[in-house]
Amino acid sequence: MRFSGIPSEERAIEIAMSIKEGEWTLCENQSCQSANREEAVAWLKNIVSQISTWKKQNPAIPPATCFVFVHTPSEPVAFKIYDLSSLGCSFELSPPRWKAYLKGYEI
Secondary structure (H helix, E strand, C coil): CCCEEECCHHHHHHHHHCCCCCCEEEEECCEEEEECHHHHHHHHHHHHHHHHHHHHHCCCCCCCCCCEEEECCCCCCEEEECCHHHCCCCCCCCCCCEEEEECCCCC
16 A cells, blocks of 8 residues: 655644545554544544644644655545654654554555
8 A cells, every 4th residue: 555644734634534434443553443434533633633732842843744644645545643753763664653444454
């Protein structure tokens, strides 16, 4: 799957609001749970709110830093969301802290 970064929290919420009906899997680290569309939207909005808080509290983080990545923004079926530990110099990106995907699109 190819993912695109979402540089603004407002756009991330717009995309989250457009997710499809169905059974979603929501994961934080290795802990996963099933959810319906409404629960998935609320979960995603909560995480995006946390990201907004990080950016407001830490002016060293450029405003367009991408923490949220989505597969096909026009028809989102999977998200990968990174936390502050992903920032910095590294040869490889740490695993996402959060993942959300529609059943059948395991990532």
